[in-house]
Amino acid sequence: MTAAGFVPPPYPYDRLNDLKADILERHDSIVDLSIGTPFDPPPDAVIAALSSSGTERSYPPSVGTPEYHAAIARWFDRRFDVVVDSAQIGATVGSKEFVALLPQFMGLRDPGRDTVLFPAISYPSYAMGARLAGLRAVPVAMRPDGGVDLDTVDPADVERALLLWINSPGNPTGGLDDLGAVAEWGRRHGIPVFSDECYIExxxxxxxxxxxEHGHDGVVAVHSLSKRSNFAGARAGFYAGDPEIVHYLREVRKHAGLLVPGPVQAAATVALDDDDHVTVQRARYLERLQRMADVLSDWSGTRVPMPDGAFYLWMPTDDGWDLTRRLAQDGGALVSPGEFYGPDGAGFVRVAVVQPDDRIDLVVDRLEKSSRD
Structure with a gap:
């Protein structure tokens, strides 16, 4: 008999499959608000670049093309007044693979440490990346404003920490972290900080x-065009920051064969140089957030707060699964129970306002009708 190895847990969103049948017994369609996948179109110029670059013929550079790096540097400078050199930038195949593989790569760099710190209410891949690498995944308690409470980290875990993940604006809570304080904490303890900023726009x-903005030493910012430019299907992202850490990751990722397709890099370059489509998308999400927050507050009798960032409503409740079922029954909407994002999220549901306006309108109409009935 062989020893039992790693058994992958059920993928969180697969646990919603039974609710889909329940929705279709009551409604003519499902409005999926469970996953933060964009439905609005990317700019026409981005699609044109995707189909006309001619870069599909050869292997793209794993670290990213010079043109992609230049667009990333321009974006950091234009949007955040931050100067980043090309040698401090690496390309990623979206950002999820980077999150999931990072602990393995960093563990090879510093085998004396075995612990990944991450927000207690967060994107599941932070913890899963640690487990896939055979490392300890240790959650950090959250403050009421949605940031991590680093004062609560056990000193023994600080000593063993390989890296710290933060996410601001945060998924699922929409909270903002004190990035300067987090960077200073990481430097004080010699712990690299990886800041997932994919909702920054x-x-x-x-x-x-x-x-x-608080310096580059010991910190790496991780970004994606999936949310910013409705480009999730193309898988384009990047990381930037501490020169030594970035150089190490660029080199090890070459050996792993992690390549962003050339046409995708060409299209991402065009997307990063255009801020107008982001302004349009911001307005869409903000209007949808407010509309859904209002109708969910009226329907549930509990005020649903607007987030400080991202495009999720983090809705308080006594029982996350019960509210998920009620939203499926009354609104025909599929949402995520808060426990998907850690045990501390059990008293919430997450509502992703990603669907087009006509689909959001459909949920609003159904919930308003349910309230009248």
């Missing part, structure tokens, strides 16, 4: 902020 309380 959808910051509602103040302007978007990157951890690189």
């Amino acid at each position: 959808f910051t509602w309380s103040g302007r978007g902020r990157t951890i690189l």
Whole structure:
């Protein structure tokens, strides 16, 4: 008999499949608000670049093309007044693979440490990346404003920490973290900080902020065009920051064969140089958030707060699964129970306002009818 190895847990969103049949017993269609996948179109110029670059003929550079790097540097400078050199930038195949593989690569760099710290309420891949690497995944308690409470980290875990993940604006809560304080904490303890900033363009309380505003030493910012430019299907992202860490990751990722397709890099370059489509998308999401927050507050009898960032409503409730079922029954909407994002999220559901306006309108109409009935 062989010893039992790693058994992957059920993928969180697969646990919603039974609810789909329940919805179709009551409604003529499902409005999927469970996953943060964009439905609005990317700019025409981006699609044109995707189909006309001629770069499909040869292997693209794993680290990213010079043109892609230049567009990334321009974007950091234009949007955040941050200067980043090409040698401090690497390309990613979206950002999820980077999140999932990073602990393995960083563990090879520093085998004396075995712990990945991450927000207690967060994107599941932070913890899963640690487990896939055979490392300890240790959640960090959250403050009421949605940031991590680093004062609560056990000193023994600090000593063993290989890296710290933060996410601002955060998924699922929409909270903003004190990036300067987090960067300083990481430097003080010699722990690299990886700041997932994929929702940075959808910051509602103040302007978007990157951890690189507080210096580059010991920190790496991780970004994606999936949300910013409705480009999730193309898988384009990047990381930037500490020169030594970025150089190491660029080199090890070459050996792993992680390549962003040439046409995707060409299209991403065009997308990063255009801010107008982001302004349009911001307006769409903000209107949908407000509309859904209002109708969900009226329907549930509990105020649903607007987030400080991202495009999710983090809706409080006594029982996340019960509210998920009620939204499926009354609104024909598929949403995510908060426990998908950690045990501390059990008293919430996450509503992703990603569907086009006519689909959002359909959920609103159904819930308003349910309230009248």
